[in-house]
Amino acid sequence: MDDELETLLRRHYRRAADDIHATRDLIERSQATGRAAGPHRRGSWLRRWTVPAVAAAVTVAVIVAVTMILWPAPERPRPIAPPPSPRPVPASEPPLPTSKGTPAPPTARPGRPSSLPVAPPSVRPGDKHGPKPGEVVIPKPVDSSAPPGVPPTAGTPPTAKPSKPRRSPGR
Amino acid sequence: MEVTFEEFVAATAGRLLRTAVFLVYDRHLAEDLLQIAYERVAKRWKRLAKDNPEAYARRVLVNLAIDEKKRRARRGDLPVGSLADVERLARAPVSDGVPTGDLDEVLRTLPVKQRAVVVLRYWCDLSEQEIAQTLGISRGTVKSHTARAMAALRAHMEEGRADGR
Numbered sequence: 245m246d247d248e249l250e251t252l253l254r255r256h257y258r259r260a261a262d263d264i265h266a267t268r269d270l271i272e273r274s275q276a277t278g279r280a281a282g283p284h285r286r287g288s289w290l291r292r293w294t295v296p297a298v299a300a301a302v303t304v305a306v307i308v309a310v311t312m313i314l315w316p317a318p319e320r321p322r323p324i325a326p327p328p329s330p331r332p333v334p335a336s337e338p339p340l341p342t343s344k345g346t347p348a349p350p351t352a353r354p355g356r357p358s359s360l361p362v363a364p365p366s367v368r369p370g371d372k373h374g375p376k377p378g379e380v381v382i383p384k385p386v387d388s389s390a391p392p393g394v395p396p397t398a399g400t401p402p403t404a405k406p407s408k409p410r411r412s413p414g415r
Numbered sequence: 416m417e418v419t420f421e422e423f424v425a426a427t428a429g430r431l432l433r434t435a436v437f438l439v440y441d442r443h444l445a446e447d448l449l450q451i452a453y454e455r456v457a458k459r460w461k462r463l464a465k466d467n468p469e470a471y472a473r474r475v476l477v478n479l480a481i482d483e484k485k486r487r488a489r490r491g492d493l494p495v496g497s498l499a500d501v502e503r504l505a506r507a508p509v510s511d512g513v514p515t516g517d518l519d520e521v522l523r524t525l526p527v528k529q530r531a532v533v534v535l536r537y538w539c540d541l542s543e544q545e546i547a548q549t550l551g552i553s554r555g556t557v558k559s560h561t562a563r564a565m566a567a568l569r570a571h572m573e574e575g576r577a578d579g580r
Contacts, residue, residue, distance in 0.1 A: 260437070
């Protein structure tokens with residue numbers, strides 16, 4: 245059945261092909277099309293890509309120009325100022341300690357919370373718990389008017405503002 | 416000796432035009448597609464002249480025919496052109512270089528890819544591998560297209576025999 249069908253199809257196409265002929269006009273038109281499309285390929289390539297390349301260059305230039313105009317100017321770096329203090333700080337005040345065990349100045353500026361422990365102003369010679377190298381010095385209250393029953397608050401400088409109320413040990 | 420593009424066109428125009436007509440069943444459209452195919456061949460002539468320009472032209476032609484069918488389906492086959500075109504087509508004979516036999520009616524109703532496989536197989540005498548390369552599909556797909564097309568043609572033949580009885 246398939247062989248018969250295949251033979252029929254081949255015969256059909258051969259017979260139909262006898263009625264289809266390429267005219268002289270079609271051949272000439274096709275040859276002219278080829279001549280128009282073929283010879284100057286390089287020129288056509290140049291023409292094909294000139295406009296997109298120029299368009300891309302102009303787009304990039306416009307984007308760069310707009311970016312340069314509209315981009316906000318960078319702010320000048322300003323030094324971080326300390327928060328306003330109630331009293332003027334003397335110019336001769338030494339800087340705050342930055343490392344452990346370094347003796348701190350006798351007074352700290354009020355209103356400046358600091359988690360760093362501040363060393364006591366001086367160590368008495370008879371004190372057997374004097375600061376050792378590398379040890380965190382726990383400040384002691386300088387105020388002698390404090391009640392004798394109240395122990396000093398550990399880890400809080402005498403004049404520093406406590407971050408949160410602490411309970412006295414033993415309670 | 417290398418042939419020129421003009422010689423190539425003169426030698427192949429008839430064969431390729433018939434292929435185009437069998438693919439689209441429209442003489443004017445077939446001529447248009449053939450010209451586009453020749454234009455694409457001409458653009459690559461230096462490279463193709465040493466190889467097989469007719470195979471390339473046939474591949475372009477077949478794929479243009481398949482795309483044209485899709486394009487027409489998208490457009491919904493709206494009539495375009497001037498009044499002069501309509502008059503020219505109205506004056507033209509119905510079978511203006513287009514086969515109008517009984518078998519052609521069945522071939523015309525086949526999906527375009529199945530028709531292309533049949534044309535390439537039984538008119539161009541290409542092997543399954545060559546058809547697969549021309550259409551850019553696998554050999555298995557070529558086989559399935561051929562089988563479906565042959566089934567449709569067989570059904571038509573059996574109908575014809577039944578009617579003849």
